[in-house]
Amino acid sequence: MAGWSVVYAGKQPEPRVRIIADAALAINEGRAWAGAPDSVWQTALPPAWCLVFLASMREGAHPNRSIPERDKLSGPRVARQPWRGCVKIDSLARRASSGLAGRLLPARMSSVHPSATIATTARVARGARIGPDVVIGEYAIIETDVVVGARCRIDSHAVVKRWTALGTDNQISSGAVLGSDPLDKAFQGDRSYLRIGSGNSIREHFTISRGTEPESETVIGDGNFIMTSGHIAHNCRIGNETVIASATLVAGHVQIEDRAFVSGGIGVQQHLRIGELSMVGGMTRVNQDVTPYLTHVGPTMAVHGLNLVGLRRAGLGSIEISRVRRAYRILFRSGMPLEEALTKVELEVVGPHARHMVEFIRASKRGVCRRKGRGKEKQED
DSSP states (O other): OTTEEEEEEEOSSSSOEEEEEEHHHHTTTOBOOTTSOGGGGGOOSOGGGEEEEEEEOSTTSSTTOOOOGGGOOOOTTTTTOOOBOOOOBOOHHHHTTSHHHHHHSOSSOBEEOTTOEEOTTOEEOTTOEEOTTOEEOTTOEEOTTOEEOTTOEEOTTOEEOTTEEEOSSOEEOTTOEEEEOOSOTTOOSOOOEEEEOSSOEEOTTOEEEOOSSTTOEEEEOSSOEEOSSOEEOTTOEEOSSOEEOTTOEEOTTOEEOTTOEEOSSOEEOTTOEEOTTOEEOTTOEEOSBBOTTEEEETTTTEEEEEOHHHHHHTTOOHHHHHHHHHHHHHHHTSOOOHHHHHHHHHHHOOSHHHHHHHHHHHTOSSOBOOOBOSSOOOOOO
């Protein structure tokens, strides 16, 4: 349908109303031209008053028939076009439910903000909502029931699947697939969701699934940097400002807390939790919960001390870091039974971060990793 456009003309009232839309969008995708007001699809004119013209821009098509220049609607997508090949379709009231007229006047249309920029080869389905200043690249696909917030950029060949919602200022790179069906044998095809916050960068060829159970959801927070060629499975909950490096595979129902750093080539077992401001080194096999503020490394995961770089970048001062260090030594280096060590930290170490470590460990259902790493611990300056 490339090279075709659609003209809607109301016979009454006078003066005539002419609205021109891109047929690649209006016919194939059932959505309004970005330069037309939303009321186009809710016109008060009876359908019988409407005339519909198809105008081919191909050279030589029906050269003896044209729309008078004075009746053309000027606009960024239609000005100075050689409109030819007009075809009149009468009595839309009798044809609205079938054929071309049914596609021209669908019951449900997408909502595209006039400031959005959509490549001509992109496909935006009816029922999608595209916000202000969104940029959608070549061959990208936006399915129905998708919401794309303001200033998002969706690069070429990315796919945003049904029941996915993106907040504002997200950058989705080429080949990413968001909201895919969960990789779960229990999935029955019911409606579920992927909800992505604002300010995220999701790089090339990363996939994120929606929830498995009916009306369940996978949630990605704000400000996350998710690198290439990995997967976040169904029903995961990713916090804010995390880093998930390339080739990382996060299984279902995993929780990653704020500002955690997950290095590349990692596999995270289902139902586990990775704590706030923790770091997991590359190629680590994550098969137990990762305690907040600590570094875990190795094919057989082990604790290698505090994530000092992350703590300092987060703005923790020397006093608070000292408290976290003391809690860590009681919990992981004293040799005390875990419950006894937790009670000791509660009684002797003050501060919100030490308290969060205790609460995280007490809430663990899969157990936290307490295995000691072989390397020498890095001391605070």
